[in-house]
Amino acid sequence: MALFVQKFGGTSVGDPEKLMRVAKRVVATAEAGNSVAVVVSAMGKTTDSLLQLVREISDEPNPRELDVLLSTGEQVSIALLSIAIQTLGHRSRAFTGGQVRVLTDSEYGQARIQRIGAERVEEALSQGEIPVVAGFQGVNQLGDVTTLGRGGSDLSAVALAAALNADLCEIYTDVDGVFTADPGIVPRARKLSKISYDEMLELASLGAGVLQTRSVLAAKKFNVDLHVRSSFKPDEGTVITRENEGMENVVVTGVTHDAKQAKLSLLRVPDQPGIASQIFASMADAGVVIDMIVQSTNPSGFTDISVTMPRASVSTAVDAAQGLVDSVGAAGMNFDENVAKVSIVGVGMRSHGGVAARMFTALSGEGINIHMISTSEIAISCVVDLKYAELAVRILHQVFGLHEA
Amino acid sequence: MALFVQKFGGTSVGDPEKLMRVAKRVVATAEAGNSVAVVVSAMGKTTDSLLQLVREISDEPNPRELDVLLSTGEQVSIALLSIAIQTLGHRSRAFTGGQVRVLTDSEYGQARIQRIGAERVEEALSQGEIPVVAGFQGVNQLGDVTTLGRGGSDLSAVALAAALNADLCEIYTDVDGVFTADPGIVPRARKLSKISYDEMLELASLGAGVLQTRSVLAAKKFNVDLHVRSSFKPDEGTVITRENEGMENVVVTGVTHDAKQAKLSLLRVPDQPGIASQIFASMADAGVVIDMIVQSTNPSGFTDISVTMPRASVSTAVDAAQGLVDSVGAAGMNFDENVAKVSIVGVGMRSHGGVAARMFTALSGEGINIHMISTSEIAISCVVDLKYAELAVRILHQVFGLHEA
Numbered sequence: 001m002a003l004f005v006q007k008f009g010g011t012s013v014g015d016p017e018k019l020m021r022v023a024k025r026v027v028a029t030a031e032a033g034n035s036v037a038v039v040v041s042a043m044g045k046t047t048d049s050l051l052q053l054v055r056e057i058s059d060e061p062n063p064r065e066l067d068v069l070l071s072t073g074e075q076v077s078i079a080l081l082s083i084a085i086q087t088l089g090h091r092s093r094a095f096t097g098g099q100v101r102v103l104t105d106s107e108y109g110q111a112r113i114q115r116i117g118a119e120r121v122e123e124a125l126s127q128g129e130i131p132v133v134a135g136f137q138g139v140n141q142l143g144d145v146t147t148l149g150r151g152g153s154d155l156s157a158v159a160l161a162a163a164l165n166a167d168l169c170e171i172y173t174d175v176d177g178v179f180t181a182d183p184g185i186v187p188r189a190r191k192l193s194k195i196s197y198d199e200m201l202e203l204a205s206l207g208a209g210v211l212q213t214r215s216v217l218a219a220k221k222f223n224v225d226l227h228v229r230s231s232f233k234p235d236e237g238t239v240i241t242r243e244n245e246g247m248e249n250v251v252v253t254g255v256t257h258d259a260k261q262a263k264l265s266l267l268r269v270p271d272q273p274g275i276a277s278q279i280f281a282s283m284a285d286a287g288v289v290i291d292m293i294v295q296s297t298n299p300s301g302f303t304d305i306s307v308t309m310p311r312a313s314v315s316t317a318v319d320a321a322q323g324l325v326d327s328v329g330a331a332g333m334n335f336d337e338n339v340a341k342v343s344i345v346g347v348g349m350r351s352h353g354g355v356a357a358r359m360f361t362a363l364s365g366e367g368i369n370i371h372m373i374s375t376s377e378i379a380i381s382c383v384v385d386l387k388y389a390e391l392a393v394r395i396l397h398q399v400f401g402l403h404e405a
Numbered sequence: 406m407a408l409f410v411q412k413f414g415g416t417s418v419g420d421p422e423k424l425m426r427v428a429k430r431v432v433a434t435a436e437a438g439n440s441v442a443v444v445v446s447a448m449g450k451t452t453d454s455l456l457q458l459v460r461e462i463s464d465e466p467n468p469r470e471l472d473v474l475l476s477t478g479e480q481v482s483i484a485l486l487s488i489a490i491q492t493l494g495h496r497s498r499a500f501t502g503g504q505v506r507v508l509t510d511s512e513y514g515q516a517r518i519q520r521i522g523a524e525r526v527e528e529a530l531s532q533g534e535i536p537v538v539a540g541f542q543g544v545n546q547l548g549d550v551t552t553l554g555r556g557g558s559d560l561s562a563v564a565l566a567a568a569l570n571a572d573l574c575e576i577y578t579d580v581d582g583v584f585t586a587d588p589g590i591v592p593r594a595r596k597l598s599k600i601s602y603d604e605m606l607e608l609a610s611l612g613a614g615v616l617q618t619r620s621v622l623a624a625k626k627f628n629v630d631l632h633v634r635s636s637f638k639p640d641e642g643t644v645i646t647r648e649n650e651g652m653e654n655v656v657v658t659g660v661t662h663d664a665k666q667a668k669l670s671l672l673r674v675p676d677q678p679g680i681a682s683q684i685f686a687s688m689a690d691a692g693v694v695i696d697m698i699v700q701s702t703n704p705s706g707f708t709d710i711s712v713t714m715p716r717a718s719v720s721t722a723v724d725a726a727q728g729l730v731d732s733v734g735a736a737g738m739n740f741d742e743n744v745a746k747v748s749i750v751g752v753g754m755r756s757h758g759g760v761a762a763r764m765f766t767a768l769s770g771e772g773i774n775i776h777m778i779s780t781s782e783i784a785i786s787c788v789v790d791l792k793y794a795e796l797a798v799r800i801l802h803q804v805f806g807l808h809e810a
Contacts, residue, residue: 016458016461016462017461019462020462050481053421053481053485054484054485054488056421056422057421057424057425057485057488057489057492058488058489058491058492061488061491062487062488062491064498064499065483065484065485065487065488065491065497065498065499066484066488068480068483068484068487068499068501069480069481069484069485069488071480072477072480072481072484075473075474075476075477075480076455076458076474076477078473079459079470079471079473079474079477080458080459080462080474082467082470082473083459083462083463083466083467083470083471083474084462084463086463086466086467086470087462087463092470093469093470094469094470094473096473096550098503098548099548099549143503143504144504145501
């Protein structure tokens with residue numbers, strides 16, 4: 001008998017019919033002889049409707065009150081799902097984040113979990129009940145409701161699985177799992193049965209939208225096995241787990257891309273200490289989140305500094321950069337809104353040489369120019385013209401043999 | 406500087422525009438130099454929508470989970486109203502029933518308040534904030550959400566006013582106050598500026614739908630002055646308060662009627678001990694709530710027993726009565742679905758004689774036959790044919806001089 005935490009997102013519980021389907025799935029796991037605790041998000045568009053309602057009253061609602069408002073979404077879901085499970089003849093109990101004592105800091109709207117006191121959930125499990133816990137929410141020291149921000153329900157599930165010492169944390173979602181590449185671009189992309197935390201972290205931060213980085217980080221920290229799978233199909237998805245030796249045999253695990261990037265370069269910046277930090281401080285002040293950074297030095301005492309950022313930030317960044325050109329004494333600046341980042345990820349890179357060379361050769365073989373390169377221990381990213389992004393993904397998927405099982 | 410508790414019902418906060426109007430009203434009270442704590446119900450049709458949602462999943466939802474679901478309605482209201490008050494430049498904080506520690510028993514759906522720990526509300530008030538508290542809800546010893554049932558938000562307001570030792574508890578509603586009679590029937594009906602708890606209790610239980618009996622009982626118990634007034638007009642309403650000497654000068658304070666009654670009689674019941682209790686036990690088992698009871702004895706050793714009940718229960722009651730005719734050895738039964746109860750209420754009756762006689766004379770003067778009579782210390786009720794109910798109310802209003810200020 002295993003202990004499962006099963007998390008269902010908003011699209012999985014969008015209406016009473018879908019809720020019943022989720023209830024059946026949960027009950028099937030229980031009837032197979034397992035203990036199950038469920039974590040659930042707000043139903044479909046509930047959060048959007050609540051936000052629309054509050055916008056009719058205030059453009060800048062107080063974050064504390066906003067969390068009181070938004071947390072009702074999951075509270076509706078837990079009550080309905082618990083009732084749905086009961087109609088199937090199982091005992092169940094709904095718990096809010098406050099009742100489970102999901103203790104957080106007081107950063108309303110983006111609170112961090114500090115501790116989970118899962119006693120009530122454990123007690124329910126020990127009585128053969130199926131506890132249904134509200135994701136996305138907690139309480140601070142004062143007992144005030146907080147919400148965890150984007151990806152919060154996944155994080156709730158991971159934290160609960162850690163607190164319960166669960167055998168597996170299943171994240172039910174609207175995708176089938178983690179793929180070697182976006183199947184919309186690479187028809188031969190393959191679902192991975194297993195991937196390491198670090199690879200998933202690279203994929204998450206590089207733009208594959210299956211899981212938020214923070215949930216994967218928490219799973220890694222607490223050593224929780226995550227199974228990402230479809231709410232709508234019975235098939236197994238992808239298990240995200242601790243790295244093992246077999247994983248290193250594969251050089252590249254996946255190819256990912258982020259098509260929403262822009263590039264900005266400051267030209268002939270004096271190569272003096274403190275200038276780079278001045279540039280980044282100025283961008284941060286303007287609210288621009290810098291992704292990649294490449295600085296090319298040359299013997300003349302000047303340097304070009306190029307950065308990438310989300311395309312939506314480009315006009316803000318250009319404004320900030322124009323001020324910088326004068327203050328740091330650069331020769332000028334230019335920017336390109338039509339770039340994308342293409343990346344290969346794999347723990348096998350650590351033990352296999354020549355991976356970067358194979359990547360660059362493959363791209364240049366198709367006439368794709370590389371604007372910027374950035375590497376980590378288990379990932380290599382290239383910025384290319386947006387129009388070549390999908391071609392680059394397909395080529396790399398083929399070159400690294402990712403369509404082979 | 407006075408301390409007010411202001412309670413706004415669902416129709417008063419039906420949409421963002423109405424919420425803003427409520428916020429302005431609250432802020433006006435604060436800006437007049439008072440402290441204000443607000444109690445608010447769920448917005449308009451929210452509770453109905455939630456009930457409809459759950460009905461798609463279960464016909465008999467678990468009461469515990471149902472309370473988790475329904476309590477979200479007020480949680481949305483408190484968040485939005487608090488935000489609305491903040492947009493008007495005042496500090497405000499939203500509190501759920503759990504945060505205020507409205508401690509109740511565990512009768513989900515109809516919980517009784519045991520205690521209020523209003524420390525957080527007091528702390529907010531002491532910091533010059535306007536606390537906004539969710540009505541209708543509390544928590545039990547386990548920390549599970551409970552709801553208080555019909556009239557629950559009024560009860561929350563009264564209990565909070567008692568806990569805070571407030572100067573006045575204002576109940577904002579969609580009526581202007583308590584009238585000498587239903588203004589739809591008696592155009593000259595007058596709004597009462599003041600009425601005693603006991604009179605209001607009689608009016609509430611006799612069918613005037615302004616306040617639930619339990620809220621008035623609680624106000625009486627804790628000696629909280631209630632001001633029932635309109636959300637939509639600035640006019641003063643009616644203050645429900647402890648009885649004072651001046652009140653006894655008025656013989657009759659109001660005339661009320663309940664047009665949804667039915668009458669059932671068991672004929673020639675053997676006049677033996679235990680038979681009446683057998684009848685009432687049988688009705689209670691069938692779920693029929695008996696209102697008036699009249700038993701006429703005669704020397705023959707037989708008696709007729711007549712009862713009234715809500716018209717909606719009549720067919721159930723008839724079924725139960727048919728079984729009873731045999732088991733108690735009655736001669737038969739009859740029922741009349743078209744009756745109404747007309748009542749006069751006034752603490753002055755205690756010190757004025759002949760009130761009943763004046764009532765009966767007035768009714769018979771109009772040719773209105775009285776089927777049943779029931780009296781309390783401060784009320785007299787007559788069951789009459791439904792078609793005469795409105796005429797009876799108008800006549801009694803006139804005879805007892807209620808249109809005079």
